[in-house]
Amino acid sequence: MSSPANNEIRQEIERFMAKVIKRNPGESEFHQAVREVAHSVIPFTFDHPVYRKEKILERLTEPDRIIIFRVSWEDDEGNVRADRAWRVQFNNSIGPYKGGLRFHPTVNQSILKFLGFEQVFKNSLTTLPMGGGKGGANFDPKGKSDREVMRFCQSMMTELYRHIGARTDVPAGDIGVGAREIGYLFGQYKRLRNEFDGILTGKGLAFGGSLIRTEATGYGTVYFMENMLKHRGDGLKGKKCTVSGSGNVAIYTIEKLLDLGATAITASDSGGTIHDPNGIDREKLAWIKELKEVRRGRISEYAEHFGCEYLPGKRPWVVPCDLAFPSATQNELDGEDARTLVDNGCIGVAEGANMPSDADAVSVFQEAKIMYGPGKAANAGGVAVSGLEQSQNSSRIAWTRDEVDGKLNKIMDDIHEQCVIYGGADDGYVDYVNGSNIGGFVKVANAMVGYGIV
Numbered sequence: 001m002s003s004p005a006n007n008e009i010r011q012e013i014e015r016f017m018a019k020v021i022k023r024n025p026g027e028s029e030f031h032q033a034v035r036e037v038a039h040s041v042i043p044f045t046f047d048h049p050v051y052r053k054e055k056i057l058e059r060l061t062e063p064d065r066i067i068i069f070r071v072s073w074e075d076d077e078g079n080v081r082a083d084r085a086w087r088v089q090f091n092n093s094i095g096p097y098k099g100g101l102r103f104h105p106t107v108n109q110s111i112l113k114f115l116g117f118e119q120v121f122k123n124s125l126t127t128l129p130m131g132g133g134k135g136g137a138n139f140d141p142k143g144k145s146d147r148e149v150m151r152f153c154q155s156m157m158t159e160l161y162r163h164i165g166a167r168t169d170v171p172a173g174d175i176g177v178g179a180r181e182i183g184y185l186f187g188q189y190k191r192l193r194n195e196f197d198g199i200l201t202g203k204g205l206a207f208g209g210s211l212i213r214t215e216a217t218g219y220g221t222v223y224f225m226e227n228m229l230k231h232r233g234d235g236l237k238g239k240k241c242t243v244s245g246s247g248n249v250a251i252y253t254i255e256k257l258l259d260l261g262a263t264a265i266t267a268s269d270s271g272g273t274i275h276d277p278n279g280i281d282r283e284k285l286a287w288i289k290e291l292k293e294v295r296r297g298r299i300s301e302y303a304e305h306f307g308c309e310y311l312p313g314k315r316p317w318v319v320p321c322d323l324a325f326p327s328a329t330q331n332e333l334d335g336e337d338a339r340t341l342v343d344n345g346c347i348g349v350a351e352g353a354n355m356p357s358d359a360d361a362v363s364v365f366q367e368a369k370i371m372y373g374p375g376k377a378a379n380a381g382g383v384a385v386s387g388l389e390q391s392q393n394s395s396r397i398a399w400t401r402d403e404v405d406g407k408l409n410k411i412m413d414d415i416h417e418q419c420v421i422y423g424g425a426d427d428g429y430v431d432y433v434n435g436s437n438i439g440g441f442v443k444v445a446n447a448m449v450g451y452g453i454v
């Protein structure tokens with residue numbers, strides 16, 4: 001990057017980022033997500049000046065609106081609690097806002113804005129008509145009884161219901177929001193509105209949910225990795241994989257790896273990592289599901305039960321592997337972790353989580369030219385099947401498991417193809433960061449140009 005043209009592009013990126021940082025003080029996760037996109041999209045807009053003239057990226061980094069509200073509820077001891085909730089409606093240029101709700105004590109506006117911003121690009125990549133949004137609360141469901149979680153969800157929906165709708169905004173689950181929470185939220189919405197409508201996805205099968213939605217993010221991430229490998233003339237069979245997390249995404253990543261002949265040798269939670277060199281087989285995976293979904297226990301119990309190594313306070317990236325699947329949370333893999341992975345022979349990373357690799361880690365992967373599938377491409381299977389759930393709800397039909405899985409597989413192929421179109425280089429290397437950022441940008445940008453200045 002030293003020609004006059006490249007210097008101009010670099011200066012433009014720095015000017016643009018300076019404005020974003022000034023307008024959104026203290027929102028480091030949001031800055032990080034925007035910077036990554038700016039590095040891909042600003043050079044592209046130099047070749048497509050209409051997007052610069054119409055200030056598309058400036059408009060795209062400003063959410064349509066953010067709703068912030070108090071959620072008051074009562075715990076089992078009769079104490080009054082007050083938490084804060086948000087819904088970030090980021091951009092609805094190509095469809096109703098769509099994106100999950102996160103319940104975690106670390107939730108803040110910066111995190112929800114980074115997630116909502118990434119969601120705009122991700123949803124565009126799926127080829128389905130969905131805009132981007134995200135929401136959540138700083139409520140911690142860990143250690144709460146089912147009744148406490150229910151009272152929180154009911155109180156939250158008592159405000160949220162005014163702002164969502166099948167044609168407006170359709171939330172789903174994310175960290176801390178699974179089948180139980182979606183059930184309580186939907187039950188309260190139905191009571192308030194007296195309408196049975198597809199206003200949430202990830203619903204139970206008895207009330208409008210789609211087969212494969214629970215599995216979709218993990219399955220889709222593995223399908224994406226399979227595509228990256230195939231593009232290099234390789235395959236999943238026999239590969240040893242490290243997986244972080246032990247929640248929804250991690251569990252179904254491990255399951256699909258088993259289906260396709262690979263083995264996961266780690267899982268983790270916020271307490272530490274288990275390392276099982278023999279591999280997490282189906283029986284052990286069923287045990288993890290029960291541990292996490294029913295008993296809501298800690299992953300350290302796996303090491304005690306199956307007699308394997310537990311690494312307290314550690315992440316899985318110290319364990320040598322062929323492929324890595326970060327599936328827990330943002331910034332869980334830094335530059336040093338990335339160097340360790342590469343030095344230990346890792347040839348590919350597919351992100352089940354959103355922005356799990358920090359900027360240094362991404363640079364390490366790109367310099368080493370290993371396959372690196374960023375979350376907005378690799379984990380788009382979850383929201384894609386949410387889109388399919390919406391289609392089934394509005395046409396009042398239910399597709400079979402094979403039908404939904406087939407559609408998910410095809411969508412992940414199409415996302416990979418778009419990444420190759422926008423991120424492929426002459427030497428055969430695919431820059432999936434550029435590919436997904438530009439691929440996701442074009443459709444939304446063209447819609448915004450079409451609408452004029454709104």
Ligand code: NDP
Nearest residue numbers: 174175176217245246247248249269270328329353354382
């Ligand atoms: P879950 O709540 O089911 O599981 C989250 C897992 O990550 C748990 O094992 C949790 O451990 C761990 N974790 C969460 N926060 C931290 C932290 N700060 N440090 C270490 N570990 C942590 O969430 P999901 O599996 O649904 O989501 C995981 C990731 O995937 C998130 O980044 C989410 O945004 C992303 N994603 C999810 C989709 C979905 O369909 N669910 C769709 C697309 C992306 P512990 O229990 O100890 O907190």
